[in-house]
Amino acid sequence: MAGGRPHAEAVALEAAGDVAGATVYVTLEPCAHSSHRGPACADLLVEARPARVVVGVEDPDPRTAGSGLARLSQAGIRADILPSTEARESLAGYLARKRLGRPHVTLKLAMSLDGCIALADGTSQWVTGAVARAHVHSRRAKADAILVGGGTWRADAPRLDVRLPGLEDRSPERWLLTSEPCPDGFRAIAFPDAVMEMAEVQYLYVEGGAQTAASFLAADLVDRLEIYRAPVLIGAGLRAVGDIGLDELDGAHGRWELAEQAQLGSDTFTAYRRLR
Template identity: 40%
Template sequence: MARAVELAARGHGTTSPNPVVGCVVLDASGEVVGEGFHAYAGGPHAEVVALAQAGERARGGTAYVTLEPCDHTGRTGPCSRALLVAGIARVVVAVADPNPKAAGGAARLRAHGVSVTIGVLADEAARANEEWLTYARLGRAHVTWKFAATLDGRSAAEDGTSQWITSPEARADVHRLRAASDAIVAGIGTVLADDPHLTARPTLSSTDPGAADPGRSVRRPVRVVVDSRARTPRHARVLDDSAPTLVAVADDTDTALKADLLRLPRDAHGLDLDALLRELAARDVVSAFLEGGPTLAGEFLRRGLVDRVVAYVAPALLGSGRAALGAAGVGTIAGIHRLTFDEISPIGPDVRLVARPVTQPGREQ
């Protein structure tokens, strides 16, 4: 199962709106005879890839799969049937499928005499698939908040300049994370101050799985500007044709802005951000990469809508200037947003920190 989890991770960033899944098939004697992972939406599922590799040696064997085999016909057939046709005798599953449209594979397999075990390395498999599980369980896009700052937590100097706090290596890593996301989100303050492109510069490469497949298109994450009063300048770079763009405005805003508008209700603190994430999910956005700026990040945190934090910290000090995070609903130390570290690693001269809330919304059943 550990190998299946490792395989699943290879599909990260290319399978939306489908999950990442890995599969390992053993023959009746326990020898590995097939491996596979889901590489891209519309392509063969992990079980199908692994079974094709195993061939007749799968009969009487065991399949280890990170997510319960699907039991419905979409762009591909049900994996539960593929396992039955292959003659698999036992299936070991890490995580049950929370999607009611696809779930039921375990029950079908058991009904046909296949031994099924669920829950092996469940935490590890769920971590590899956390974006999709948030999307499937909560009905909203998973949110990663990224920021870059000095050691004293400043994201810009007093005059507003911020290029460049971090190194080229850190900036290249940010583009890698952008390219693995379905949407890149920024607030109107960032658009007005920096006029960013919000694009992912390394895109699909020839070394990526399925890159040459005619059924797979190059991903361009949708750019989302949170702009309740529709103040986005019509010549802003975020409105160019290098990637699709949504401008989220309040549903009572009167505007002549020529853009794809996403009208949302207001709440006590501005636009309803939970509604934003649900609308994005309805457009097959599984993962959202939140970048700018401190005010919007504070609002996402205030509402419990940040699932993961990626911070790039430079060995530098400013002493004054813009903080990386704005007001986040904390009035006293008892209300502090506690996180746990997943990763602390050097990247060029900087350090990358990956953390998540102690109570992770996407793990709720």
Template identity: 40%
Template sequence: MSEQIPPGGEPSDDRHMRRAVALAARGLGGTSPNPVVGCVILDASGEVAGEGFHAFAGGPHAEVVALRDAGDRARGGTAYVTLEPCNHTGRTGPCAGALLDAGVARVVVAVSDPNPVAAGGAGTLRAHGVRVDTGVLTEEAERGNAAWLTSVRRRRPYVTWKFAATLDGRSAAEDGTSQWITSPEAREDVQRLRAESDAIVAGIGTVLADDPRLTIRTAPRERPPLLRVVVDPGARTPASARVLDGEAPTLVAVAAGVDVPPHLGDAVRLPRAEGGIDLHALMAELRGRQIVSVLLEGGPRLAGSFIKEGLVDRVVGYLAPALLGAGAAALGPAGAATIGEIHRLGFEEVTPIGPDLRVILRPAPAKER
């Protein structure tokens, strides 16, 4: 089957861009508040000369890494980049300038940069005679960079709700026990999700019931510390809670006007809302702290509130081949009182994880709901 060629593109563009997207994924969890970016450099004869990805904030960008790998072979060649090369000087120099200095003749871009501070690289390259083709594997590249793109376009962190449940949707038994519904393999996969996130959010109910640490067992040395966030409207987090153990930074969000005990003296006070605190205010607080991606591990009530407010961008569910028939549901009230108000999702991936099943879904476009 022949490859689909975008307007102005070449037959091999999809293949090389797909490799760039895979390279970009290696930076997940380490680049925040920057995007993940991958780059592949071909020499003038069309052979791969260099590869690179952005590994951590403040480090060299993908294009610079790939150009170093390619050396003089980059001259007259082609660069495949998952995000439009930056056009400004921040902690590193502009990538558009680096590509020009290296003598690259053509640049293929998957996604245009929506950040007005850094955008404009494509225009700069074209102004200096470089051929720039855009729109190659845009959907795949956007999916891989969804967290950063959401933070720029919607001005709030990207939220993934993670849950584990039996096949009949129960997250705990009737007596309240919940460890362990899913397998060690599923729990290990959750560690990967945590490592790709900037913050973990849990509710006070989860903290009181399970006393979780909310940490990553193994994390790359370069990645910034994971922020643990407890949504605790009534300031009930006990001093003995493991989430306050100092192993990672912790933010406790309480409702305005609540008396805060001394051990929660650094708690942030947020406006009240029905059932607790204003979650949009919480998202604004986290964005102000340069949090790009959030993993929501709170209980059913908090998850329902996030979904009701339209703040969940992705759902990752781990389903165990087991039945309870009674007990706590994985999701609490989410603002859907009738079938007409149901929250429709679309399957993105269904994968066996040990004996369990991992399902990844995203909210369906409005026209499909």
């Protein structure tokens, strides 16, 4: 559901009818603040009288943090946090905005077995196959904004839209990291301040190239890495990630954990989440 009101609790309680005595499961701690658009979700739940509310993630919003749960407990409703990776993942954009003050950033790279995203002359279409590229479009559809560097724009003149039947209207806003004049249909963005300022963006999808990937990684602005790997060798090509200023291996360990894996035609898809 899109942000704003009504919150999910209001909709779910309306749909469920009588929940007296039941156990209610929610991803995010029910909010404790009302707005002109509706009452606090904790108050709605108190009124609905479930026996128990199970929460996946405590709300980092200072208006709610802990007080949503407290309000339920005070009303005699058992309220527990059952930490859940799935709940956290489903709220990744909201949590990044609240905790880090910026969008949740996914860096996607489509590379060869030996870690190249293009030939040395810049040719990159295509490294991965049709199934993996369709998967990329499904990922684009989940983003609020998509970003590439000026080098990618000059090499590929990419469309960066969603071309999956039925999802065409889910194309994200297109942003370009460049000091050059911006082409029509794109918004120029300065690094890194503008990334932090994208107040209306919860999910940012960065599609390369190598220098842009390095800029985001060096600034520790990547929360999720999505790597598509094709069974091809390129050799002396363009390495997927430019210089990230790493000077000792110890600093490279313990930063990423496996989040998801899939086989997509002859290519593999592996996603990693940044440990913070």
